[in-house]
Structure formats: structure tokens, C-alpha cells
Amino acid sequence: MTRLVTHPIARFLARRLLYSAVVLIGVLVVVFALVHLVPGDPVRIALGTRYTPQAYDALRTASGLDKPIVEQFFSYIGSALTGDLGVSFRNGDPVTVILLERLPATISLAVAGIFLALLIAVPAGIWAALHEGRISDAIIRVASQFGVSIPDFWMGILLIALFASTLGWLPTSGYQPLLDNPAGWLRHIVLPALTVGLVAAAIMTRYVRSAVLEVASMGYVRTARSKGLTPRVVTFRHTVRNALIPVLTITGIQLATILGGVIVVEVVFAWPGLGRLVYNAVAARDYPVIQGAVLLIAVLFLLINLIVDLLYAVIDPRIRLS
Amino acid sequence: MRGQVRKPFAHVRRFKHRGQRVEAFGVMAMRRLAALVAVVTLFSTLTACSTGERVDLGGESSGNLIAAIAGEPDQLDPHKTSAYFSFEVLENVFDTLVAPDANLEMRPALADSWNVSPDQLTWTFHVRSGVTFHDGSPFTADDVAYSYRRIIDEQLTNSDKFSAVADVSAPNAETVVIRLKQPTPNLLTNLGGFKGMAIVQRRNVESGQIATHPIGTGPFAFSGQKSGDSITLKANPSYWGGPPDVSGVTFRFISEPTTALSALQAGEIDWTDSIPPQRVSQLRDDDSINLAVTASNDYWYLALNEARKPWNDVRVRQAIAYGIDREAIVAATSYGTAAANQLAIPEGNPWYTAYHRYGYDIDKAKSMLAEAGVTDTDLDMLVTSEYPETVTAAQVIADNLAPLGITVNIRTVDFATWLDEQNTGNFDMLMMGWLGNIDPDDFYYAQHHTDGTSNAQKFSDREVDRLLDAGRVESNRQARADIYRRAATKIADQVSYIYLYNPSVIQAWTTGLSGFESRRDGAIRFDTTELARSQTR
Numbered sequence: 001m002t003r004l005v006t007h008p009i010a011r012f013l014a015r016r017l018l019y020s021a022v023v024l025i026g027v028l029v030v031v032f033a034l035v036h037l038v039p040g041d042p043v044r045i046a047l048g049t050r051y052t053p054q055a056y057d058a059l060r061t062a063s064g065l066d067k068p069i070v071e072q073f074f075s076y077i078g079s080a081l082t083g084d085l086g087v088s089f090r091n092g093d094p095v096t097v098i099l100l101e102r103l104p105a106t107i108s109l110a111v112a113g114i115f116l117a118l119l120i121a122v123p124a125g126i127w128a129a130l131h132e133g134r135i136s137d138a139i140i141r142v143a144s145q146f147g148v149s150i151p152d153f154w155m156g157i158l159l160i161a162l163f164a165s166t167l168g169w170l171p172t173s174g175y176q177p178l179l180d181n182p183a184g185w186l187r188h189i190v191l192p193a194l195t196v197g198l199v200a201a202a203i204m205t206r207y208v209r210s211a212v213l214e215v216a217s218m219g220y221v222r223t224a225r226s227k228g229l230t231p232r233v234v235t236f237r238h239t240v241r242n243a244l245i246p247v248l249t250i251t252g253i254q255l256a257t258i259l260g261g262v263i264v265v266e267v268v269f270a271w272p273g274l275g276r277l278v279y280n281a282v283a284a285r286d287y288p289v290i291q292g293a294v295l296l297i298a299v300l301f302l303l304i305n306l307i308v309d310l311l312y313a314v315i316d317p318r319i320r321l322s
Numbered sequence: 323m324r325g326q327v328r329k330p331f332a333h334v335r336r337f338k339h340r341g342q343r344v345e346a347f348g349v350m351a352m353r354r355l356a357a358l359v360a361v362v363t364l365f366s367t368l369t370a371c372s373t374g375e376r377v378d379l380g381g382e383s384s385g386n387l388i389a390a391i392a393g394e395p396d397q398l399d400p401h402k403t404s405a406y407f408s409f410e411v412l413e414n415v416f417d418t419l420v421a422p423d424a425n426l427e428m429r430p431a432l433a434d435s436w437n438v439s440p441d442q443l444t445w446t447f448h449v450r451s452g453v454t455f456h457d458g459s460p461f462t463a464d465d466v467a468y469s470y471r472r473i474i475d476e477q478l479t480n481s482d483k484f485s486a487v488a489d490v491s492a493p494n495a496e497t498v499v500i501r502l503k504q505p506t507p508n509l510l511t512n513l514g515g516f517k518g519m520a521i522v523q524r525r526n527v528e529s530g531q532i533a534t535h536p537i538g539t540g541p542f543a544f545s546g547q548k549s550g551d552s553i554t555l556k557a558n559p560s561y562w563g564g565p566p567d568v569s570g571v572t573f574r575f576i577s578e579p580t581t582a583l584s585a586l587q588a589g590e591i592d593w594t595d596s597i598p599p600q601r602v603s604q605l606r607d608d609d610s611i612n613l614a615v616t617a618s619n620d621y622w623y624l625a626l627n628e629a630r631k632p633w634n635d636v637r638v639r640q641a642i643a644y645g646i647d648r649e650a651i652v653a654a655t656s657y658g659t660a661a662a663n664q665l666a667i668p669e670g671n672p673w674y675t676a677y678h679r680y681g682y683d684i685d686k687a688k689s690m691l692a693e694a695g696v697t698d699t700d701l702d703m704l705v706t707s708e709y710p711e712t713v714t715a716a717q718v719i720a721d722n723l724a725p726l727g728i729t730v731n732i733r734t735v736d737f738a739t740w741l742d743e744q745n746t747g748n749f750d751m752l753m754m755g756w757l758g759n760i761d762p763d764d765f766y767y768a769q770h771h772t773d774g775t776s777n778a779q780k781f782s783d784r785e786v787d788r789l790l791d792a793g794r795v796e797s798n799r800q801a802r803a804d805i806y807r808r809a810a811t812k813i814a815d816q817v818s819y820i821y822l823y824n825p826s827v828i829q830a831w832t833t834g835l836s837g838f839e840s841r842r843d844g845a846i847r848f849d850t851t852e853l854a855r856s857q858t859r
Binding site: 038040041047057058090091098101105153157160161164165171172173174268270273277283284 | 393394396397398399402404476477478479481482530533534548549550551574575576577578580581584585587588590708735736737738739741742743745775
């Protein structure tokens with residue numbers, strides 16, 4: 001028992017969990033305050049434009065919105081700690097159920113998008129760095145600048161026009177769960193993942209390029225080269241591996257961003273992800289769903305951060321988990 | 323432990339031994355080959371499917387008609403939702419006691435006949451026999467009484483439709499009796515105008531299931547929902563109106579109109595009303611799909627806040643009515659698919675009144691403002707991104723009113739905020755629409771009566787109040803039409819609203835779909851449609 005507690009990894013994890021708990025409570029307080037401070041009344045929007053004052057009062061009481069805000073907050077925190085995130089104002093479904101329904105589509109898109117982004121960004125970034133100043137470097141840099149600037153909805157619509165409407169190779173929109181229908185999942189995910197992935201790749205290519213360039217100017221790389229190692233060995237064993245740390249950081253950030261919801265891409269491809277859920281919940285001022293979704297996104301951010309930190313130590317043994 | 327953390331790199335060190343390295347490259351070559359094969363296989367599976375292969379939504383619903391609507395229903399309880407997307411689905415799941423035909427005249431539905439007492443205060447409905455709910459339980463007059471009492475007792479959204487109802491009872495399983503406080507000539511429209519007055523099942527409500535798993539008596543039964551993706555209905559074989567021809571309907575939520583149209587053209591969906599208005603003129607000439615642009619009874623209007631100066635002066639309101647170019651607004655917001663109108667209801671409707679007082683006339687507007695002593699004023703215009711037409715129209719209006727010395731400050735907010743601002747009266751002018759209008763009491767009383775619940779502009783006119791009160795109880799149709807003609811004219815003369823235009827219901831479907839009827843109330847019913855599968859590519 002003592003050994004477990006004193007173990008560096010265990011200590012690291014325990015500390016991180018504690019930090020995470022503090023961060024999550026902070027997130028909850030801020031989100032709770034924000035949703036209630038923002039103008040707009042969930043009861044009014046649920047009732048639409050024609051209703052009687054009696055109908056308004058009845059729904060307000062039924063939703064518990066007539067109670068003092070402090071009381072609402074503590075009762076929310078109380079049930080949230082036991083894993084009960086409340087029920088949606090709109091259809092009365094438990095928030096946890098709603099979130100779990102949306103999570104697979106979001107995770108699918110994030111993982112596939114990042115996979116494609118890495119597939120493009122790592123080779124392109126390395127190539128550009130190794131050919132710095134040459135025409136291929138210029139092409140990659142221009143392409144990446146183009147990719148960063150292009151609006152994702154436009155890219156999505158262009159991809160649909162090409163691959164779905166003109167060539168007819170892929171469906172325009174929709175989502176299939178991976179476990180129910182793997183082939184359908186793959187066919188449906190290609191275009192949205194490409195849209196997300198190309199934008200992420202454009203950003204990541206620049207990071208890979210500059211990271212590799214920085215490492216390539218280090219003394220030990222020159223040493224490795226001068227002691228007669230082949231360019232391939234110098235590149236992959238000495239340069240790229242040491243350039244992985246910043247690449248890992250930006251990959252983690254990109255992944256977390258996509259997990260937090262890529263609303264525009266979800267709208268264009270009718271993708272049932274968290275982004276559209278949060279957007280619709282905000283539009284309807286569905287407080288429990290907004291709070292639950294933000295909490296989930298915060299948890300995902302923290303989790304990815306933790307994994308990235310652990311991976312730092314894996315990639316570079318010099319980094320201690322301290 | 324540090325050793326464990328390092329472990330993944332053990333293999334890297336092994337490459338230092340030459341022999342192993344060669345072997346490793348052999349393995350790598352094999353892996354590359356395998357990867358290549360995998361990629362080729364993958365790509366051929368991906369592209370093997372023919373053009374526009376339909377989305378396989380699982381075995382049960384594979385033969386379904388697939389309709390794309392522009393958003394996800396907020397909930398499926400017809401008595402509680404106010405969202406159009408919910409009603410698009412629920413229209414096919416629930417029935418009302420009476421229902422509007424294509425001309426919006428009320429016809430028998432769950433009631434097959436009714437009669438009214440000579441004093442107009444007691445309505446007796448005889449309900450259809452042999453009707454069952456989707457779970458097989460029988461439908462009786464008790465369900466009607468339960469549904470109406472639920473709306474009244476729980477003060478639900480549509481309880482104002484029952485404002486004149488004193489009592490609802492079911493003396494026996496075949497009869498429903500509604501007693502009124504005052505004659506209500508539009509009772510049938512109130513009961514059947516839309517599915518917000520649906521007959522629900524007590525058990526479905528009391529189990530708390532109705533919002534997510536509704537049970538009705540309609541042509542299609544709720545089958546399942548995939549959050550953020552689709553709702554599936556299956557045909558009700560024992561529907562009292564005859565079983566639908568299609569095996570079911572899958573409503574997909576595609577809010578981006580460009581995507582929905584591409585999906586329609588690729589044959590992935592059969593029907594949609596998520597259509598970019600700028601594409602309408604091009605689609606009219608496209609033989610590969612059917613397009614319907616149907617004049618609707620919906621209307622868009624401007625309202626000036628009469629609790630604020632100078633908008634409390636009727637001359638100022640009239641000046642603005644003259645200063646606005648409706649045709650330009652129609653062109654900008656709907657690409658010409660809507661029809662400009664100076665009153666609520668379009669031509670061809672029984673409640674239509676001809677009215678053309680406010681032609682676009684800058685000089686007249688200027689002189690009226692001068693008469694009212696108004697020069698150089700600001701106007702806070704409240705619009706919402708939820709309805710992009712309001713934002714577009716505001717830009718045209720700002721341009722129209724600038725020569726009059728009125729600086730329009732466009733305030734674009736989200737709909738929740740918009741409702742708050744409207745409710746607290748924090749605006750000079752706003753633009754909004756009313757949907758699904760059938761009876762004039764519905765679209766005049768709440769908006770223009772001094773005590774109306776939707777009179778955000780604080781309009782108050784004794785004559786209009788008197789006419790609207792009289793119209794509510796006048797059972798002679800001709801006399802009633804005359805009352806509303808006078809009320810409508812007075813409302814426009816006094817500029818309670820500046821009516822702008824009637825939009826069109828725009829829908830498109832594949833050539834394989836037949837029997838769909840595009841309606842002016844925007845109700846979408848698939849019970850009469852047939853789907854020739856071979857024709858959908």
C-alpha cells in the first residue's frame with residue numbers, strides 16, 4: 001500500500017486527479033453562472049410565441065427555475081457529484097444518456113480526423129523541413145497556409161460536391177455507428193473526417209516543420225551526421241524523434257478541440273456530434289444539457305492532457321513525471 | 323518503474339545489430355505490402371457501391387421513405403412542444419378530433435360527426451369506432467376528454483385555444499360533449515387546426531414516455547430516435563384512414579440546405595423541405611426532382627413599439643409603412659418565392675381582404691413625418707439570427723428609411739434573447755412571422771386586442787377590440803367575415819403591424835415519390851404517398 005502511494009506514477013496521477021477535480025468544480029461554477037447570466041429564458045423559448053402567463057408559470061415551476069439560484073446551484077452540484085446531471089428541459093431525457101448517445105459520433109470523428117491529419121502533416125512537415133527553402137517546402141507552406149485559411153464549411157460543401165454529388169463514391173451526410181455497420185461507418189466518416197483532418201493537418205504541418213527545423217540545427221544532429229550515419233538514420237532516429245514533443249502537444253490540442261465539437265462540420269454533414277448538441281442546447285437555453293456537455297468536454301480535455309503528459313515521458317525518458 | 327516507462331523503446335535499441343536490422347526491413351517490406359493491399363481493398367469497398375446508394379439505416383427501416391427536415395424536434399409531446407420540426411414528425415403520428423383538408427376546411431378525423439345545440443353553447447362529438455392506439459389499446463371518448471383536460475388543467479402552451487370552454491366530458495365511450503361559456507364559431511379550427519391539439523393516451527403521458535416515445539392513433543407509429551441523426555416511424559397497418567402505402571418514414575435531420583439538396587439529388591433521401599431559396603429558380607427547370615412552391619398562410623410583419631415615442635404617433639407609423647419597399651424585401655429574403663401583402667392573409671383564402679393603401683412612396687412618408695414633427699431619429703430594430711430573413715430584411719429596411727432621416731440600428735440576437743427583449747418591450751421595431759394561420763381569431767386577437775397575449779407592440783384601439791370580441795362569438799359566417807374585414811383594415815390603417823409578405827412552403831422530392839400533397843398550412847403528411855423504389859436511383 002505504501003509502495004503504491006509513494007510510486008512516482010501513482011503520486012503523479014493522484015496529484016493530477018486532485019487538480020482535475022478542482023478544475024472541474026471551477027468549470028461547473030463558471031458554466032452555471034454563465035448560462036444563468038446570459039439573457040434568454042428557457043421557459044419562454046420552450047413555449048414559443050403564443051402562450052398564456054399561466055402556462056409560463058406552470059412550466060417555470062415544473063422546471064425548478066422558480067427556486068433561488070443558489071439553491072438551484074447546490075442541488076445541481078449535489079446530484080452532479082453522484083453522477084446525476086439532471087434531465088433535459090426539452091424532452092426530459094437524462095443528460096448522461098443524451099451525452100453518451102452523442103459521444104461515439106464525436107470520438108469517431110475526432111480520432112479519424114486526427115489520424116488523417118497526422119498522416120498528412122507528419123510526412124509533409126518533415127519533408128518541408130528537410131528541404132527548407134526549396135520549391136517543395138514553398139509548396140507545402142503555401143498549401144498549409146491555404147488549408148488554415150479555408151473555411152471548413154466551404155471545404156465540406158466542396159467535398160460533398162465532388163465525392164458525393166459528382167463522383168457518387170461516398171454518401172453526402174449522416175452517421176452509422178461503428179459497431180452496427182463498420183463499412184457504413186467508414187463510408188460516412190470519410191468526408192467529415194477529411195474536412196476536419198485537412199484543417200488540422202494544415203495547422204499541424206507548420207508545427208512539425210518548425211519542430212524538425214529546430215532540432216535539425218542542434219549540435220548533436222551535426223555530430224551524428226559528421227560521424228557518418230546515413231541521412232535516414234540521422235533524420236528519423238535523431239531529428240524526428242526529438243521533434244515529437246511539440247508535435248504531440250499540438251496533436252493533443254487539436255484532438256481536444258475536435259472532441260469539444262466541430263459545429264460547422266457537424267452541420268454540413270448532419271453529423272450527430274456534441275457540437276450540434278451544445279449549439280441546440282444553448283439556443284434553447286437547455287441549462288442541464290449545456291452544463292453536462294461542458295462538463296464532459298472539460299473531462300475529455302483533462303484526460304487528453306493527462307495522456308499527452310504521460311506520452312511525453314514515454315517519448316523522452318529525460319522528462320520525469322514530476 | 324522507469325524501466326517500464328521506457329520499455330516501448332527497447333526495440334529501437336535492437337536495430338543497432340545489423341542482422342536484425344535487415345530482418346526488420348524484410349518485415350517492414352512485408353508490412354508495406356500488406357498495408358498497400360489493405361488500402362486497395364478498403365478503397366474498392368468504399369467505392370464499390372453504386373452512385374447514390376441509400377443510407378442503410380438497419381434492416382427494419384430499409385424500405386422506408388426518407389425525409390430530410392431542417393432540424394431535430396425538441397421533444398415529441400404534441401401538447402408541450404412549440405417547435406415546427408416536432409410537428410413535422412408528429413403530424414404523421416397523432417390525430418385530432420377534426421382535421422383541415424387541403425382548403426383548410428375542418429373535416430371529420432377521430433370524430434366522424436358532430437352537432438351543435440341551438441344556443442351554440444354545447445357541442446356533441448361522436449367519435450369514430452374501432453380506432454386503436456399504436457400499442458393496440460382501444461381509443462375512446464375518454465381519451466379525448468383526458469387530452470383536452472390535460473391541456474386545460476396543466477395550463478399547457480395551447481390552453482388559450484380552450485379559453486371559451488367551460489367543461490369537457492365523455493358521457494359514454496362514443497360521445498364527447500364540450501360546453502362553452504360563449505358561442506365559439508371557430509371551435510373546430512381550435513380543436514383541429516394543428517397537432518398541438520392531438521388526442522394522446524393517458525398511460526403514455528402518465529408513464530412520462532410521451533416526450534420521447536409518443537403513442538398516437540395516426541398513420542405512422544413512432545419506432546425509434548437516434549439523437550442528432552434521425553427519427554424512424556413505421557406504418558400503422560390498422561390506421562382508420564387505411565394503412566399507408568410506404569412501410570415507414572425516416573426523418574433525417576439535415577440543417578444545411580446544400581447538403582439536403584445534394585442528398586436528394588444523389589437519391590439518398592426521397593423528400594426534403596430544407597432547400598436553399600436561391601436554388602429554387604434553377605430547380606424549377608430540373609426534371610430529375612419534383613419541386614413544389616406553395617403559397618402559404620404564414621406571414622411576416624413589422625411591429626413598432628407604441629409604448630415609446632415617437633412610434634406612438636400613428637402618422638409616424640404610417641410614414642414608415644409608406645417608406646418600406648416590400649418588393650425589395652421579398653426579393654432579398656426569398657429570392658422572389660414569397661408574395662408581398664399589406665394584410666395578413668393571401669388572396670385565395672376565405673378570409674382574404676383586398677388592401678393596397680401603402681404603396682412605396684418616399685415623398686408621402688417624408689411629408690407625414692414632417693407633419694408629426696419628427697426629424698432625424700434613431701430606430702432600434704430587433705431581429706434574430708434564428709430567422710435569417712429578419713436580418714436580411716432589416717438591412718433593406720435600414721436602407722429604405724435612411725432618406726427619411728431615420729437611422730436604423732439593427733440589433734441581431736439569438737432567439738432566446740429576442741423573446742426576452744420582445745417580452746420586456748425593449749425594442750423600437752421588430753420583425754417576426756406567424757405560422758399555420760387558419761382562423762382569423764387565431765391571428766388577430768392575441769396580436770392586436772388590447773388584452774392580447776402576443777401584443778408586444780402595445781397596440782390598443784377600442785374599435786379593433788370591439789370587432790375582435792364580436793368576431794369571436796359571431797356564428798353567422800358572412801357577418802363574421804365582414805367583422806374581420808373591418809378589423810383587418812383598421813389594424814393596417816392604425817399600423818398595429820406593418821404586414822410584409824406571405825412566404826411559400828418550398829418542398830422537393832424524388833420522381834419516384836408520388837401522392838405527396840404540398841399544403842398551404844405546411845403540414846406534412848406521408849400517409850398518401852407511394853414510393854417506386856426502382857426510380858430512386
